[in-house]
Amino acid sequence: MSGSDSVDGVARFLARNPGMSFVADAEGMLAGCVLGGHDGRRGYLYHVSVSPQFRRRGVARGLVARTVAAIAAEGIEKIHIDVFADNGAGLAFWRAIGWHDRDELKRFSFTPPSGA
Template sequence: MQISSAKESDRDEVIALWEACGLTRPWNDPSADYNLALANETSAILLAHIEGELAASVLTGFDGHRGWVYYLAVTPDFQKQGLGRRMMVAAELWLRERNAPKIQLMVRDDNEAAIGFYKALGYDVQPVVTIGRRLD
């Protein structure tokens, strides 16, 4: 398995992976998210390829206060093989290299499988409420 940073030319394949894994929502434009991540030095999309085939992705970024993870996705054919864990290690390394003191991510409260996955990696459900507003 090789992990590398995404390029412009990877966009369609990566977004197809995000869609196959159920990570996109009608109110979020994954193409805009992809473009913004590539345009900023404070974020990256890391990709894992196995024998030339896209197997996993993770979008990570550092806002100067916390590291964040989005779009952790593993191709259904490669799930349950430790790739999600390896992608989180890669995201954590990327953030450590930028001196991020903490890593956070958001998971929908009804996604028990994802919550269990992150707990197994040593992440804790934080006692916070996320408050937001769309700026469209």
């Protein structure tokens, strides 16, 4: 998580993308969550996280399926997620549920200076 994942930042994201982010409750605990949305052309999953004790129980699959359905209901035909190259478990998960690597892409990021 980064500085843009502040309470205010997440609140703005949720207000801009209503009904596309979800939490999973299990045994009275937060089992997982997903932040999803779109820019009008492409959908994105920004964070998918499942608490270690609830992994390998279908929590992530369920969260992803719900978010994909919500984004698709908006008429969005392609959805992306960025996964850190050294996140072996994450890479294996996405491949196992039918997502594919995009080797032809390289992600660039820029953080404008404060006050710019």
